[in-house]
Amino acid sequence: MKNTEILEFIPGQKEIEPEMLAHPAEVIRAGGLVIFPTETVYGLGGNALDPEAAGKIYAAKGRPSDNPLIIHIAFFEEAERYTYTTPLYYRLAETFMPGPLTVILPARPCIPGTVTAGLPTVAVRCPSHPVAHALIAAAGVPIAAPSANLSGSPSPTCCAHVIDDMRGRVDIILNGGDCDIGLESTIVKIEEDESLTLLRPGAITPADLSAVCPRLTVAPAVLGTLAPGERVLSPGMKYKHYAPAVPFSLLDGDASQCAAYLSAQTGEFGVLCYDEDAGALSGIPGCHLFPIGAKSHPETLAHRLFYLLREADKAGLSALYAPLPNPDGLGLALYNRMIRAAAHHIIKL
Ligand code: AMP
Numbered sequence: 001m002k003n004t005e006i007l008e009f010i011p012g013q014k015e016i017e018p019e020m021l022a023h024p025a026e027v028i029r030a031g032g033l034v035i036f037p038t039e040t041v042y043g044l045g046g047n048a049l050d051p052e053a054a055g056k057i058y059a060a061k062g063r064p065s066d067n068p069l070i071i072h073i074a075f076f077e078e079a080e081r082y083t084y085t086t087p088l089y090y091r092l093a094e095t096f097m098p099g100p101l102t103v104i105l106p107a108r109p110c111i112p113g114t115v116t117a118g119l120p121t122v123a124v125r126c127p128s129h130p131v132a133h134a135l136i137a138a139a140g141v142p143i144a145a146p147s148a149n150l151s152g153s154p155s156p157t158c159c160a161h162v163i164d165d166m167r168g169r170v171d172i173i174l175n176g177g178d179c180d181i182g183l184e185s186t187i188v189k190i191e192e193d194e195s196l197t198l199l200r201p202g203a204i205t206p207a208d209l210s211a212v213c214p215r216l217t218v219a220p221a222v223l224g225t226l227a228p229g230e231r232v233l234s235p236g237m238k239y240k241h242y243a244p245a246v247p248f249s250l251l252d253g254d255a256s257q258c259a260a261y262l263s264a265q266t267g268e269f270g271v272l273c274y275d276e277d278a279g280a281l282s283g284i285p286g287c288h289l290f291p292i293g294a295k296s297h298p299e300t301l302a303h304r305l306f307y308l309l310r311e312a313d314k315a316g317l318s319a320l321y322a323p324l325p326n327p328d329g330l331g332l333a334l335y336n337r338m339i340r341a342a343a344h345h346i347i348k349l
């Protein structure tokens with residue numbers, strides 16, 4: 001059990017300069033672990049050039065070590081030092097970085113096999129959050145960081161949820177307030193022929209990516225389970241993910257069908273409720289509503305999803321439900337996370 005330091009760095013209160021991150025940056029360089037806020041979710045960081053730091057990250061999360069880590073850089077041009085970049089990388093970087101995009105490229109030998117889980121490629125991201133940027137710049141090394149949750153749980157989007165999972169398991173937690181986006185980065189792989197494969201949807205949507213690279217393929221696992229014998233393109237796709245402890249199911253039907261289904265349930269249960277459905281779903285005996293926002297505003301749904309999955313867990317309910325979202329635009333990322341959080345348990349109404 002470590003004596004975890006919690007340091008306050010709420011942006012907006014003052015300009016964040018790299019010098020203010022000198023102490024956590026030194027801890028990273030010395031092989032320690034620092035949790036930091038990003039615009040997507042909180043990350044659990046260690047020195048990406050130190051083979052032993054990756055081992056400590058896997059241990060702190062309880063994560064299988066065949067699931068590779070994303071390396072975080074302060075400026076997108078630094079990808080050149082750690083990967084073999086291509087013209088498409090620069091087109092993506094100039095359009096979307098700093099920001100919530102992770103790009104997979106062939107790795108240079110300086111990246112330890114413990115970070116890439118032995119793959120010939122490495123995932124690179126340049127976050128826009130001022131605290132993340134200042135920490136990486138101050139560290140002077142790339143920071144390998146998965147989401148700062150215990151493996152399998154929803155990613156933390158506020159400091160309280162980080163503390164729930166990680167106090168005592170890392171050296172420092174930087175409190176940067178709530179994460180804007182609330183879902184992990186979009187992950188794309190640049191293929192040898194300069195086409196793109198979408199491995200994980202996020203705030204940067206397929207339409208955004210197609211505007212830069214029209215040759216975009218969505219990996220089948222984004223929308224469903226792996227077919228038997230299908231090759232896993234992103235090792236993380238094969239694990240149960242983002243799941244609350246309470247049994248979680250998705251309802252595939254309109255608001256009145258959901259209301260009829262929920263009215264037939266017994267005990268105390270919860271439902272993630274869109275603003276538009278609140279009328280239809282209120283007043284059902286035993287049903288606790290967790291307002292997630294308006295369907296017409298998917299940014300709010302993304303911002304609240306993981307937060308609510310964790311809060312619903314604390315409410316001591318016997319089951320949790322959510323209507324299946326429309327997989328369009330940012331909805332694709334919500335759909336992708338929700339089907340995994342529900343371990344593909346979808347009730348057709
Ligand atoms: P997390 O760090 O929790 O956001 O998860 C990182 C995701 O990136 C996981 O799903 C990994 O499988 C994926 N990933 C990281 N590196 C690679 C890579 N070289 N090739 C394919 N997927 C990767």
Ligand code: MG
Pocket residue numbers: 146147155
């Ligand atoms: Mg994760």
